[in-house]
Amino acid sequence: MYSFEYPYVFLLLIMVAVCILFCKEKVRAIYFPHTELLSSLVRSKQILLNLLRVLILSLLIIGLSSPVKTEEIILDNSKGHEISLILDASGSMNRFDKFKTVKAIMIDFISKRKTDKLALSVFADFAYTVVPLTYDKKSVIKMLDNIEIGVAGRRKTALYEALFLSSKLFNNSKSKERIAILLTDGKDNTDSVPLDMAIERAKDNKIKVYTVAVGDKKDYNAEVLKYIANSTGAKFFSANSYESIQNIYKQINQLEKSEININKYDKKTYYFHYPLTLALVLLLIYFWRKNTWVLNK
Amino acid sequence: MLAQEILLRAKKNVFTNKSAGELSKIRGDGLDFCEIRPYEPGDEIRKINFTASGKTGELQTNIFNEDKQINIVICIMLSSSLHFGSQCLKSETIAQIIALLGCSSIKQKNQTQLLFFTKDKQQLFRINNTTDVLHAIEAIQTWDLLETEPDFQAMHDYLLQQQKSMVFIIGDFYQHDDYSLIGHKSQINALIVRDMLEEMPNFSAELDLVNTQDGSTVEANMNKKLASKYHAKLNAEDDKLFSHFVKHKINAGKIYTNDDAFTKLSQILR
Numbered sequence: 001m002y003s004f005e006y007p008y009v010f011l012l013l014i015m016v017a018v019c020i021l022f023c024k025e026k027v028r029a030i031y032f033p034h035t036e037l038l039s040s041l042v043r044s045k046q047i048l049l050n051l052l053r054v055l056i057l058s059l060l061i062i063g064l065s066s067p068v069k070t071e072e073i074i075l076d077n078s079k080g081h082e083i084s085l086i087l088d089a090s091g092s093m094n095r096f097d098k099f100k101t102v103k104a105i106m107i108d109f110i111s112k113r114k115t116d117k118l119a120l121s122v123f124a125d126f127a128y129t130v131v132p133l134t135y136d137k138k139s140v141i142k143m144l145d146n147i148e149i150g151v152a153g154r155r156k157t158a159l160y161e162a163l164f165l166s167s168k169l170f171n172n173s174k175s176k177e178r179i180a181i182l183l184t185d186g187k188d189n190t191d192s193v194p195l196d197m198a199i200e201r202a203k204d205n206k207i208k209v210y211t212v213a214v215g216d217k218k219d220y221n222a223e224v225l226k227y228i229a230n231s232t233g234a235k236f237f238s239a240n241s242y243e244s245i246q247n248i249y250k251q252i253n254q255l256e257k258s259e260i261n262i263n264k265y266d267k268k269t270y271y272f273h274y275p276l277t278l279a280l281v282l283l284l285i286y287f288w289r290k291n292t293w294v295l296n297k
Numbered sequence: 298m299l300a301q302e303i304l305l306r307a308k309k310n311v312f313t314n315k316s317a318g319e320l321s322k323i324r325g326d327g328l329d330f331c332e333i334r335p336y337e338p339g340d341e342i343r344k345i346n347f348t349a350s351g352k353t354g355e356l357q358t359n360i361f362n363e364d365k366q367i368n369i370v371i372c373i374m375l376s377s378s379l380h381f382g383s384q385c386l387k388s389e390t391i392a393q394i395i396a397l398l399g400c401s402s403i404k405q406k407n408q409t410q411l412l413f414f415t416k417d418k419q420q421l422f423r424i425n426n427t428t429d430v431l432h433a434i435e436a437i438q439t440w441d442l443l444e445t446e447p448d449f450q451a452m453h454d455y456l457l458q459q460q461k462s463m464v465f466i467i468g469d470f471y472q473h474d475d476y477s478l479i480g481h482k483s484q485i486n487a488l489i490v491r492d493m494l495e496e497m498p499n500f501s502a503e504l505d506l507v508n509t510q511d512g513s514t515v516e517a518n519m520n521k522k523l524a525s526k527y528h529a530k531l532n533a534e535d536d537k538l539f540s541h542f543v544k545h546k547i548n549a550g551k552i553y554t555n556d557d558a559f560t561k562l563s564q565i566l567r
Contacts, residue, residue, distance in 0.1 A: 027516070029505035031443075033378030033495055034471045034517045037507060041526055042517045155461070289516060290503075 005066035012064070017059045020050070046290065052286040058219075059279035067271040068258065072114075078113040080132055081177040084166045085140075087183040089147060090124040091154035098214055099149055101242050102183060107141050109249045119169050120144055123162035125153025125190070133169055159188035163198040163228065170205040178207045181252060182228070185215035195224065199231045208234040212248050215240060298389060300434040301480040304427060305345060307396030310559040311404055328391035331360045367463055369402050370456065370483075371395065371411040371424075374468030375440060376449040377509035383494040384555040390490050393558040394435045398465060399430035410453065413437070443509055449474045456483060470528055470538060480545035486566060487542055489535075496531055499524035 002153040012053070032038070043231075085106060093099040110118055120130040120141050130143050154160075163182060170178050180202065202209050209232040211225035222238060229236040324455040333349050336356035349357035373395070395411065400408040402424060409424035411433050422433045447468060456464060456479045464479065467488045479485060494500075500519040507514050517523060544547040550565030554556060 025516075027503050027505050031380055031509045032498070032506035032515075033381050033469065033509060034531070035506050035508040035513070036500075038527055038531055039515045041523065041530065042515060046516060178358070209394050233414060264558075 001071075002069050004066050005012055007065055009061055009065040010074065012061045012222065013058065015059070016054070022276075049289060050283055051285065053288065054218050056282045056286060059275040059282065061247050063272045063279065065220050067275070069269040069271065071267040071269070073265055073267045080111070080117060080175065081115045081179055082119075082170060082175040083113060084119040084121060084133070084169055084178075084180040085110075085144075085179055086123065086166050086182040087144075087147070088124070088157060088186065089122040089149055089152050090157050090186060091149060092157075092186050092215070092219065095147045095215070095248075098185060101149070102214065102245060103144055104245050105242075105249050106144060106183075108246075108251060110141055110144070112135055112253055113137075116174065119166070119167045121169075122147055122152050123158045123161055123165075124150070125158060126158045126192070126198065127158045127162035127165045129165060129169060130150060135174070145206050147172040150164045156190050157183055157184065157186040157188055158190040158192055159186075161190060161193045162199040164193040164201050167198070167201040167205050167207055168208055173205070178208050179234075179252075180209040180232075181212065181249075182209055182225075183212040183214065184225070186218060187221040187224070188218055191286045195228075199228055200226075202232050210234045210252050212245070213238040214245060223279060298385065298392075300392070303389075303392050303396045303434055304400075305430050307393065307400045307430075307559070308427065310398040311397060331362045333357050334360055342499055345359055367407050368460060369398070369407045369409040369465070370458070370459060370462045371398055371409065371465045372452050373411070373413045373437065373465065373469075374449070374452065374466060375413050375415045375437070375442060375445050376447045376468060376472070377443050377548050378471055379490070379559045380442040380455050380490045380509050381495055382554045384492070385493055386555055387469060387490045388440070390552060390554045390556075390558060392437050392486060393424060393469055393529045394490070394552065394562060395433050395437065395466075396430055396561055399433065400427065403427065403430070411451075412438070413495060414448045414452045414455075416448045419448070419451055437535050438522055444511075446470060446510070448523055459483070473534075473541075476541065476547055483549040485545075487547055488562070488565065489538075489551045490554070491547065491551055492554045497528045501513050 011189060066146050087102065087106070089099070093102070117133045117135055118131070118137060118139055119133040120143060121127060122130055130147065131140050134140065161180070163180070166180050166182075199209075211229045211234070211238070213220040213225050217238070222236070222240075226236040237251070239245045239248055307485070333346055334357065336350075336358045338346060340358045344361075345361045346357045352505050373391060375388075379386070379391065381387055382389065399409065399411070399560070403426060411422040411424055411434065413420040420436060422429055422436070424430055424433070449472065456462075462483045463486070464483045465486045465488060466476075467490060469491055470487065470489045476485060476487070498519050501521070503516075503518045503543050505514045505516055506519075539549060541547075548565065550561070552561045
């Protein structure tokens with residue numbers, strides 16, 4: 001991000017404007033007849049010199065305000081969380097615009113997890129990984145935004161398979177904080193992976209699985225979701241409105257706060273030398289145009 | 298230079314110099330016979346020389362010089378730009394010219410009037426003796442020239458009312474005017490008083506040049522290059538002025554502040 005380290009230095013521009021108007025350079029003055037003819041000869045040169053003066057002073061002030069580009073650099077990534085987002089994309093999520101609402105809330109959640117690694121998986125008839133664990137949040141947001149109902153089928157809900165698959169993402173993980181957030185509005189109705197095996201895999205990989213149920217209570221199996229959450233040391237949430245879903249993600253965000261990363265720092269690239277160099281070049285042009293060289297006398 | 302000193306120098310130059318002679322170059326109604334030439338339509342019948350006509354077989358006319366005692370009008374176009382000079386002020390050079398012309402006309406017993414034309418006031422001096430010349434010199438020396446503007450219209454009006462005269466218009470001629478009407482009526486001599494430094498202002502320094510008229514300032518680095526450009530532009534303007542003078546048979550010449558006014562004046566009026 002580009003910014004100025006000392007933006008208040010720009011107040012000097014007011015001083016420059018005042019000086020140009022009132023602080024005239026003191027030079028010897030003589031009476032001279034027929035200055036009308038002379039002024040027509042020096043007018044364009046005078047305009048150029050004034051313009052150069054303003055430009056030089058402005059560039060010096062820009063240089064003084066220290067234009068800088070700040071980039072966040074993280075040296076030790078193990079301090080952050082690794083979060084796998086598991087999203088139900090079955091046909092039932094289409095009802096009451098649940099899918100769109102959930103996507104918007106998840107995008108907001110992702111953007112708040114600045115120092116964490118994120119993964120995205122979706123499930124319906126089958127489960128698949130959309131984005132493996134990555135720091136590239138822009139890609140995760142972009143992929144999430146592009147996911148539509150039906151990308152993994154419409155009729156079934158491969159919930160346990162999704163949990164199992166998502167757990168596999170943490171196989172090579174070095175992070176101490178591993179989290180999965182599983183969001184669904186239905187019950188598992190495929191027999192591809194048994195529940196215990198999925199939970200076992202999650203526990204093996206030390207993953208806390210937060211389960212979030214949305215929609216009508218009759219549609220999802222709260223007991224199973226609670227069981228998954230409790231078995232992995234996490235919590236179960238249920239919601240049936242936009243605000244309540246948003247609150248759940250806020251709670252998770254609060255519960256799983258990344259500790260301040262001591263190895264995170266701002267890399268600053270200074271650009272003050274560019275306006276200063278330009279000011280120097282313009283200063284040389286100014287002297288040249290002013291003909292103050294001894295040889296021109 | 299003091300007014301007295303200027304007058305003394307002029308007296309010395311004028312009254313000890315015999316080379317100029319006293320004959321008027323203007324042909325007219327005087328008694329001083331000049332030549333006989335063939336009659337031309339418009340010549341007065343009473344001036345026909347019948348003896349010469351009889352001898353030659355065609356009409357001949359006697360031509361006379363204008364009376365030696367002629368009317369001289371010296372018009373000083375005072376302007377703020379005269380408040381400049383490197384050797385001496387341009388106004389001082391004009392004072393020297395006034396002294397020379399005044400003494401010269403006293404010597405030749407001409408009827409001389411000297412007028413200062415400015416927008417604010419006009420002043421008339423009748424030059425009958427050297428004291429009048431001295432007063433005129435003192436007047437120009439004490440005149441507050443800054444913010445003074447010449448009044449060309451008043452000069453034209455005055456000269457058009459006067460009888461045929463020999464007119465000297467003295468100034469620096471930065472303001473261009475039309476002299477065709479007065480040039481047709483009288484014999485005009487335009488004396489352009491300038492300073493070398495104002496025509497080639499190579500000061501080699503950065504200066505604020507203050508306009509003598511309105512006090513406005515031009516900031517300029519007066520080096521050789523700019524001075525040459527200014528000189529070229531001023532020359533172009535002067536060329537137009539001299540073309541106008543030539544077109545209307547006006548005798549004109551430049552006198553610089555570092556010139557010897559008497560010598561230069563003699564050259565111009567020869």
